[in-house]
Amino acid sequence: MEPRISIVTLGVQVLERSRQFYKEAFGWEPASAQETISFYQLGGLVLALYPHNLLAADANAEPEQSGFRGITLAYNVREKTEVAQVMAIAEAAGATIVKPAADTDWGGHGGYLADPDGHLWEIAYNPFFPLNAKGEIEIPTA
Amino acid sequence: MEPRISIVTLGVQVLERSRQFYKEAFGWEPASAQETISFYQLGGLVLALYPHNLLAADANAEPEQSGFRGITLAYNVREKTEVAQVMAIAEAAGATIVKPAADTDWGGHGGYLADPDGHLWEIAYNPFFPLNAKGEIEIPTA
Numbered sequence: 181m182e183p184r185i186s187i188v189t190l191g192v193q194v195l196e197r198s199r200q201f202y203k204e205a206f207g208w209e210p211a212s213a214q215e216t217i218s219f220y221q222l223g224g225l226v227l228a229l230y231p232h233n234l235l236a237a238d239a240n241a242e243p244e245q246s247g248f249r250g251i252t253l254a255y256n257v258r259e260k261t262e263v264a265q266v267m268a269i270a271e272a273a274g275a276t277i278v279k280p281a282a283d284t285d286w287g288g289h290g291g292y293l294a295d296p297d298g299h300l301w302e303i304a305y306n307p308f309f310p311l312n313a314k315g316e317i318e319i320p321t322a
Numbered sequence: 323m324e325p326r327i328s329i330v331t332l333g334v335q336v337l338e339r340s341r342q343f344y345k346e347a348f349g350w351e352p353a354s355a356q357e358t359i360s361f362y363q364l365g366g367l368v369l370a371l372y373p374h375n376l377l378a379a380d381a382n383a384e385p386e387q388s389g390f391r392g393i394t395l396a397y398n399v400r401e402k403t404e405v406a407q408v409m410a411i412a413e414a415a416g417a418t419i420v421k422p423a424a425d426t427d428w429g430g431h432g433g434y435l436a437d438p439d440g441h442l443w444e445i446a447y448n449p450f451f452p453l454n455a456k457g458e459i460e461i462p463t464a
Contacts, residue, residue, distance in 0.1 A: 181348045181408060182457045183364045185330060186398035186446075191390075206323045211461040222325045223366050224458035232392055239434045239442050240421040241390040248333075248383040249391040250374055251441060256328035266323060279382040292381045299393060300381050304328075309368075315324045316366035319353040
């Protein structure tokens, strides 16, 4: 297999609410918005928003959900001060701040927010993982 | 915010088992492997494997987990026949096939597998989302 994730799909309870959230909180507009799904072009990755129950059915799963999901998404920023800015805008747009921005024990700075469906986003400044011109992390070789 | 996800982090119960799985099933080697975390360079995205309990703690969450996680990852292939090939190799490496490869109602072909921690991967052929030379989806404009 080639090194890629093609699509990250988030199950959502109310698609229109989530579209609005990602527009207001993150400034993202879908590249394709259909009745039951929205696709966002995030560089070489696609983010999809899709109804939770349909996503569960597609994966042959029961839709019941509780507890920690065991997966998080991170948005890394270029400057330490951006963390608080991003989190403030997201909170104003309806995000839940689950961990306020603070210095981390690994030498960075960040916090966590939850989207309207509880999907966890870490907003992080990592001085050891600088972003290139395209905003991508290039993992330093040891 | 710029259009990106920087890192997708999967919580895992046994880091070495997961490293082995992603090597044998997907052919992926970490760009950086540390005692408690592995980072994979997937094009402009980074995939991280990190102990489930530490990930929960980092996100201020209780580690208990049950039911559908409400999020899936997709690996899209270039040719329809690749879906079955990828799923067979992953199954041999320990993946659970939760939905065998089949034609889909949206005109594609795909199936779902679960990694050793239950993280869901859709392996899909989508003729409406062709991959560019770098293997990335470029969402067609309507």
